[in-house]
Amino acid sequence: MKIEEIQPQLYQTFQKLVKNDHLSHAYVFVGGFGNYDLAVWLAKAVFCQEIVEGVPCGRCRICRLIDANEFSELQIIEPDGQTIKVEQIRELLASFASTGFESTKKVVIIKDAEKMGQNAANALLKTIEEPDSEVYIFLLTENENLLLPTIQSRTQKVIFPKNTQYLSEFLQKKGLLKTDADLLAAITDSTDKAQYLAESSWYLPASKALANFVQTAITSAEIAFLKVIELLPHFEGKAEQEVAFDVLLVLFNQLGATNLTEKTFKAEKMWRANVRFGSCLESICL
Numbered sequence: 001m002k003i004e005e006i007q008p009q010l011y012q013t014f015q016k017l018v019k020n021d022h023l024s025h026a027y028v029f030v031g032g033f034g035n036y037d038l039a040v041w042l043a044k045a046v047f048c049q050e051i052v053e054g055v056p057c058g059r060c061r062i063c064r065l066i067d068a069n070e071f072s073e074l075q076i077i078e079p080d081g082q083t084i085k086v087e088q089i090r091e092l093l094a095s096f097a098s099t100g101f102e103s104t105k106k107v108v109i110i111k112d113a114e115k116m117g118q119n120a121a122n123a124l125l126k127t128i129e130e131p132d133s134e135v136y137i138f139l140l141t142e143n144e145n146l147l148l149p150t151i152q153s154r155t156q157k158v159i160f161p162k163n164t165q166y167l168s169e170f171l172q173k174k175g176l177l178k179t180d181a182d183l184l185a186a187i188t189d190s191t192d193k194a195q196y197l198a199e200s201s202w203y204l205p206a207s208k209a210l211a212n213f214v215q216t217a218i219t220s221a222e223i224a225f226l227k228v229i230e231l232l233p234h235f236e237g238k239a240e241q242e243v244a245f246d247v248l249l250v251l252f253n254q255l256g257a258t259n260l261t262e263k264t265f266k267a268e269k270m271w272r273a274n275v276r277f278g279s280c281l282e283s284i285c286l
Helices: 008-019 035-047 061-067 086-096 118-129 149-153 164-173 178-187 191-199 203-219 221-234 238-254 258-272 277-285
Strands: 026-030 074-077 106-110 135-141 156-159
Touching: 008 035, 026 035, 035 061, 035 106, 035 135, 074 086, 086 106, 086 118, 118 135, 118 149, 164 178, 164 191, 178 191, 178 203, 178 238, 191 203, 203 221, 203 238, 203 258, 221 238, 221 277, 238 258, 238 277, 258 277
Parallel strands: 026 135, 026 156, 074 106, 106 135
Antiparallel strands: none
């Protein structure tokens, strides 16, 4: 996936920053559509041996090592279970003090940065405020509001808008029909998640069952109520149930069913409060 295709404006902006040596040392990348791809591209730009006009070559030894996730001066941190633990950040900070094998520069990409606990975030904060060496930190998040305010205030925020048309075309190239691709593009924020759902055995049959439920709910709430039981086998886990609400909201909204859209919002809120999934779906029909 080429960052210049999925986020062309951000690509041009950062190309100029790299070319003019104006790259800041700490960013928060908000939104999942291409944020990791741009962070990796910038890591290449920092280290590339044959960079031209702010664009890494993608072919040199270091660029290839970064693509293989085998470059020692690039560290990628992601949650260990449900959180990013303070021990992970302390190990990262300890590595800053050591001399690099390849370069005096270091790049850190922290995925799901909102999952840093307060102790982990505070441990990172001092480095963001006063980096001891030439360190570039990219914090990736879907929800900036869950980051500590002190982290937010000391980093530059970059918003990654979703490129729905690109995502739909990407899915169509993978073999999906346009209607299926458009719906999946509407409920996902990254090509990785969209491709994962498209290739799963449950999603397409489940989405078609939901589309049938939506049409029925618009014409007859009573019949839709009875059809809820047919939906339940498609959505046994929490992850699948969350997708179900995303699909319902998109479909009701596309059909202009404002009342049912509002009921779905309320049903999802009930579900997040641990009300049984089937009861939440039934509430849409009442």
